[in-house]
Amino acid sequence: FTADFLDEKENWAVIEQAQILCSEGFFLVSCREAFMRVCEHAFKMGKIFSMTLSAKYICDDPIGVRLLSALPYADVVFGYEDEARVLAKTQLRVQSTSLHAVLEAIRDTPKWNRDRPRVVVVTKIPERTTVATVDGIKEYKWKKPSKIIDTHGCGDALAGGFLAYLALGKNVDQCANAGLYCAYENLQQLGCQFPAKPSYNG
16 A cells, blocks of 8 residues: 555545544554545544554554654544553553553643544453543443454444444444444454344434
């Protein structure tokens, strides 16, 4: 993948039309230029930019410094608890091992757009998702399926559900619960897919 992909007219048109943009942290390794161009576009146009931490090695040295340079653009950050802990320890120099301290450090890292406080969403499958906002920190317990078939794509499913409800103008509780539903369904499927008929009524 190269930044030239973004220069193709039909591809950049999609970015221009979108009001919420999300990028995996992996792109900071494979094509940092493309990642940063999307960040900067979102900031310039007042759009919501979200990112995933993607993996512990993305948050750790030496790559973590790239993530740290992108963090000021992020309005919503998704990740797993172990990824968030690595980011907080190695890049934000947080000494405490408390999950709340970790979330607060990521939430409070300075942003370019100060009018939109950052939301941090971290998960420990299949136990809980914890969300940090300007109003505080709240934990959401997972509904555990009777049988877990596959965890691949579960975090992305959660992020997708959260952002879908954010696009609908829902509050953080509603966004979190939508994300939890998507993750719950995803755990019961092989690969990142969902049942033909969703049962969510949130």
